[in-house]
Amino acid sequence: MDFAELAPGIRYAVTDRHGGVSQAPFASRNLGFSTDDRPEDVARNRELTARELGLAPDRVVWMRQVHSARVTRVTAASVVERPELDAVFTTEPNLALAALAADCAPVLLADPVAGMVGAAHSGRVGTLGGVVPNLVAAMAAAGADPARMTALIGPLACGACYEVPEAMRAEASAALPELFATTRRGTPALDIRAAITAQLTRAGVPTVRQDARCTIEDPALFSHRREQHTGRLAAYVWLTA
Template sequence: MVDHPGPAGDELLDVVPLGPGVLAGFTSRAGGASSGPWAGLNLGLHVGDDPEVVAANRRALARRVGVPVEYATQVHGADVVLVPDGRDGDRRADALVTVSPDVAVAVYVADCAPVLLADPVARVVAAVHAGRPGLVAGVLQAAVAAMVRAGADPARTVAAVGPCIAGRSYEVPDAMRDDVAAVVPEAASRTEAGTAAVDLAAGVHAVLRRCGVTAVHVDGRDTYADPALYSHRRATHERATTTGRFAGVVRLLGPGGPPGG
């Protein structure tokens, strides 16, 4: 269901409900120290922004959620990492799972779908980067399976699908749309002009339901159409330039919760 509650009185994090003892939400361009095409809270280190500024932005998000935030090098695959795992900054994965209240897990995006998952009873959470290749590769199924191995029950798990490029904006060649639809039929879509397209949010929602996750909140905002969010495709089309990355982040709360939580 579309269930975007709007900003929760917080510039850095638009909080979404994933159950008691869980803090989860999505950032936007609001806040942060980046300028130029990355203006705002850019969390991506690989897009040409000043690394020191990005590091400051990441520290600001960590302060907001109250614990260090763990990221991975995202490769549009289906690998999942359970953190903490003794590695810092050298993970190559598109989903992170944790059972620790001492870290948050996050994925960064600029059109792909950031997906947050939590079983608040088993106290297992995950952040998943679900772009078109990852959706087809099975990253969501892999993330849910990793959560189950850590004790989660899909029937108890709550998911939030963050802002991503909408089907009406994500034009692709016919063959590419058909390749995606062969694996995830619900992702087949058309643009407003009637051309072939991929609907990531619809595809994510369908896959999660097939995994047994039925409580799914879909943000519904279109990154391509919303200047408050980073969009790689919009930046490429409008300015032929790079842009920043926003994030989905989730953590288990310890006693007392985080500042502002």
């Protein structure tokens, strides 16, 4: 599990598939209830992960992700599954925000001066819908400054692996040119990482950090495209004070 500082006073973590209690094919740190894993195992994995990160298990905000572009602000009272949306932000200390993924991009944002953090789930549909720019805009409207923000794009299906039909690539890249990619085999693909990076840059975010791992290539990570029946990793972000 990757665990470090995203900005002064702000921590983040990106989980892998090791360290939980789930059985195959979800072995072992599956954090997603949307899978066919045993709910009690997912709940135990979430509890164990929170405690490993020094967080109270009831101080983690989980979204019911639906590939939308919807964003909401959460507070200390909002520590249960949210209504369907794909981005959240907060100014509450030690309230962790979590974004689940298994090929889509978990994206974290931090403005240490405003004391504000955000998390988004951005796959093909969410990226085209602008969920990450919407999160930047919502945080700015609440007092953050994009020019002070640091972003982290977590592990995802890379542009060299994320194969799609030619018609899908043409339609997607017509709307967002940075999505255009080609796999190592020369087939049509989408580059979600490049597209989100471009969106963040256009939104005025100067520092975009990358977790360069590809979920399809890295067996330590969950990948729906590689395994179909699989678990979910999570990226967490929280203010430490």
